[in-house]
Amino acid sequence: MMADGGYNFAYLDEQTKRMVRRALLKAVAIPGYQVPFASREMPMPYGWGTGGVQVTAAILTPDDTLKVIDQGADDTTNAVSIRAFFARTADVATTTETHAATVIQTRHRIPEAPLTNDQILVYQVPIPEPLRFLEPRETETRTMHALAEYGLMHVKLYEDIARHGEITTTYAYPVKVAGRYVMDPSPIPKFDNPKMDGMAALQLFGAGREQRIYAIPPYTRVKSLDFEDHPFSVQKFSGQKCALCGATHVYLDEVVTDDAGGRMFTCSDTDYCERRRAAGFLP
Amino acid sequence: MSEAPLLRVEGLTKHYGRQIGCEAVSFSLWPGEVLAVVGESGSGKTTLLGCLWGDLTPTGRVTYRDQEMGALSEAERRVIQRTEWGFVRQNPADGLRMNVSAGGNVGERLMAIGDRHYGTIRHTAAEWLRRVEIDPARMDEMPTAFSGGMRQRLQIARNLVTRPRLMFMDEPTSGLDVSVQARLLDLLRSLTRDLGLAVIIVTHDLGVARLLSDRIMVMRGGRVIETGLTDQVLDDPKERYTQLLVASVLQVAG
Numbered sequence: 059m060m061a062d063g064g065y066n067f068a069y070l071d072e073q074t075k076r077m078v079r080r081a082l083l084k085a086v087a088i089p090g091y092q093v094p095f096a097s098r099e100m101p102m103p104y105g106w107g108t109g110g111v112q113v114t115a116a117i118l119t120p121d122d123t124l125k126v127i128d129q130g131a132d133d134t135t136n137a138v139s140i141r142a143f144f145a146r147t148a149d150v151a152t153t154t155e156t157h158a159a160t161v162i163q164t165r166h167r168i169p170e171a172p173l174t175n176d177q178i179l180v181y182q183v184p185i186p187e188p189l190r191f192l193e194p195r196e197t198e199t200r201t202m203h204a205l206a207e208y209g210l211m212h213v214k215l216y217e218d219i220a221r222h223g224e225i226t227t228t229y230a231y232p233v234k235v236a237g238r239y240v241m242d243p244s245p246i247p248k249f250d251n252p253k254m255d256g257m258a259a260l261q262l263f264g265a266g267r268e269q270r271i272y273a274i275p276p277y278t279r280v281k282s283l284d285f286e287d288h289p290f291s292v293q294k295f296s297g298q299k300c301a302l303c304g305a306t307h308v309y310l311d312e313v314v315t316d317d318a319g320g321r322m323f324t325c326s327d328t329d330y331c332e333r334r335r336a337a338g339f340l341p
Numbered sequence: 342m343s344e345a346p347l348l349r350v351e352g353l354t355k356h357y358g359r360q361i362g363c364e365a366v367s368f369s370l371w372p373g374e375v376l377a378v379v380g381e382s383g384s385g386k387t388t389l390l391g392c393l394w395g396d397l398t399p400t401g402r403v404t405y406r407d408q409e410m411g412a413l414s415e416a417e418r419r420v421i422q423r424t425e426w427g428f429v430r431q432n433p434a435d436g437l438r439m440n441v442s443a444g445g446n447v448g449e450r451l452m453a454i455g456d457r458h459y460g461t462i463r464h465t466a467a468e469w470l471r472r473v474e475i476d477p478a479r480m481d482e483m484p485t486a487f488s489g490g491m492r493q494r495l496q497i498a499r500n501l502v503t504r505p506r507l508m509f510m511d512e513p514t515s516g517l518d519v520s521v522q523a524r525l526l527d528l529l530r531s532l533t534r535d536l537g538l539a540v541i542i543v544t545h546d547l548g549v550a551r552l553l554s555d556r557i558m559v560m561r562g563g564r565v566i567e568t569g570l571t572d573q574v575l576d577d578p579k580e581r582y583t584q585l586l587v588a589s590v591l592q593v594a595g
Contacts, residue, residue: 192438205416209453213438213445216452219459220444220481285459 068115068148074098078116078271082262085273090235091203092186097269107140107165108266110182114163117178117262118144123151125159130167130309130326137165156329166229168250170308170330173259175276181244183265186272188232188242208240211283219288228293234281235274243280249292249309254280298323303334304341345407347372347507347539348393353401355392361563362388362397368558368568372506373537377554377571379544379586385563386543390509393541394428405507423453427500431512433492436499437484443470443495444480450503469498473528490521494528501532508533510542514549526552547590551575559583 066072074096081095100108118124124144128136132154140163141152153159156169163180173179189199192210202210211232218225231248235241243254244263254261254274261274274280284290299306301322308330310323325331346369355362363385370376378386392399395410395418403410405425410418422428430436437446447466448456456462467477473494475487484492493513500508513529514522530553533540544550550557550571557574559567559582567580578584 192441201415205419207419207453209449209451209455212452212457213441213449216448216459216462217442217445220442220463284457286457287459 065147067120068118068144068150069101070098070112070115074112075116078112081271082113082116082273085262085271086260086275088239089274089278090233090239090241090272092270092272094269095271097266100266102139102143104267105184106136107163107182109264109268109271110163110165110180110266111140111143111264112266113180113262113264113271114140114144114161115148117180118148118150118161120148120150122160123153123158125153125156125162125329126164127162127167127169127327127329128165130169130311131328133328154329155333156327166245166247167309167326168246168253170325170327171333172253173257175258175260177259179257179259179261181246181261181263183242183244183263183268183270185230186242186263186265186268186270188230188240203239206238208234208283211240212285215283215285215288219285225284225288225290231290232283234283236278237281240283241272241274247293247309248282248290251280251282251290252292256280295323299341300325300331301341303331303339305331305334305339344372346370347374347406348541349402349404350393351402351404353389353392353399353403355388355397355399361385363392363399363560363563366401366560366565368565370507370539370541372539373533374556375533375540375542375554377542377544377550377557378560379547379550379557380560381545381586384560386545386560387511388563389560390511390541390543394426394509395422423450424503425506427503427505427508429493429496429500429508429510429513431516433484433489433496433516436496437492439484442481442483443475443487446484446495446499447480447502450499454503465502466498469502470495472501472532473498474524488521490517490525493517493525497529497532501536501538504536506539508538508540510540512544513542515544515546522549529553547575547587559586 077096081093085093100111126137126141128134144150145152156171161178165182187199192214193199215225218227229245229247230242231251233241233243256277258276260276263272282290295310298310302324305325309326311326312321312323314321348370351367353366354364366389380386391397444466447469448462451462467480470477470480475491475494514525554571557571558565561582567583575587578587
């Protein structure tokens with residue numbers, strides 16, 4: 059299958075896509091487990107979503123409709139260029155509407171609108187190993203995963219509380235998947251963690267530089283780690299609402315509007331905000 | 342000395358290629374007993390400790406409370422290591438997490454065995470810091486802010502928090518200056534007595550062995566050449582080498 063003369067469908071060659079799919083199958087079979095894969099050089103720098111792009115390339119079919127978001131927005135550089143990349147190399151339809159997409163590649167957010175079980179959410183992951191900053195030895199962290207020795211993860215949360223009086227980890231907040239593997243949910247705000255729990259859509263995670271793929275199958279239990287006396291809680295926006303659509307139950311971005319201290323809060327999910335405004339919601 | 346031995350070692354042998362690490366070491370250790378392993382550098386003391394702890398894979402048998410350690414899975418061995426055993430390293434930086442606060446260092450083992458209540462963990466950690474004479478007010482400081490002696494005491498607290506039965510110590514005092522050494526030895530002595538802790542302590546310092554241990558094992562070239570009650574061995578050494586070792590302790594005139 060060729061698109062735009064010269065590129066194989068979705069850029070990667072068929073053997074590579076097979077290799078990625080094998081890793082994906084294994085990842086879905088063992089929820090939360092990091093499967094190594096032979097990550098390829100992609101025509102973009104590491105850190106720009108090379109892992110997510112490879113996963114998307116491996117699962118994309120000509121009938122798919124692709125949406126790409128970066129920090130919740132469809133119109134940021136990373137999102138625009140990845141969308142253009144697949145429009146050109148796979149000739150797939152693209153959209154900015156969450157409900158119209160069959161594949162959504164994301165960096166740093168989960169869409170506000172609930173996803174369905176005919177959608178796939180692909181995360182771009184910079185550092186797949188949740189234990190990395192506590193235990194730098196990869197050999198040791200693999201053993202810890204294998205033996206489910208996750209006490210160290212709580213040491214990190216302990217340190218947060220000891221220093222700040224509460225758990226201050228606000229993004230990449232560690233979760234336990236299906237009661238077994240502790241997983242880094244990629245740098246999404248912990249506000250989005252509850253959305254992962256029992257999500258209807260398949261969630262795939264690709265880390266290009268680190269050469270790891272992992273997954274959460276639909277309707278899987280995903281629990282954010284916490285202490286009994288310091289339970290998990292999401293960010294609060296203390297009475298703020300979206301300046302465009304008035305939403306209060308969403309993740310808000312703080313936007314600086316001038317150099318005189320002016321600022322406003324808006325939905326970080328641009329599509330969600332647009333749909334609310336189209337439906338008549340006002341600030 | 343009561344009932345069955347806590348640890349029984351039979352014919353423990355470890356070779357590094359053609360080099361002997363330790364050879365045919367056999368002994369038993371009873372609950373609450375402190376055994377000192379002494380000898381010069383390269384005599385196989387640390388190799389022996391590594392074999393017992395499980396870092397190295399020797400031939401021979403190590404039996405801990407009727408369980409043969411070699412037959413356990415890695416998971417089972419690691420559970421024993423972080424609950425019933427402890428290991429105090431010569432350099433505290435090797436045994437501590439230097440980027441985690443003192444309280445977190447002590448609490449780690451509790452969290453590893455499933456304690457999920459912050460308040461309880463913190464309370465227990467503070468209690469153990471107090472027992473090793475570290476002011477609990479400093480529990481949120483990093484070990485890097487601690488002196489060598491404090492770090493070593495912190496490492497001990499970190500190990501004792503799960504109330505282990507058996508501790509391995511590799512030259513715990515030799516990185517410290519003499520006055521700090523004396524305090525630490527005092528502390529170790531009272532802790533082992535109070536907790537009924539069995540200890541295998543590797544040291545090249547006969548003074549440490551004399552002060553802490555009930556029994557002593559002298560090693561040379563990977564073999565145990567003499568063993569017996571500490572006072573007996575040190576006051577009346579049978580082997581020529583032991584005599585040399587005892588005689589070569591620096592005497593400060595005064």
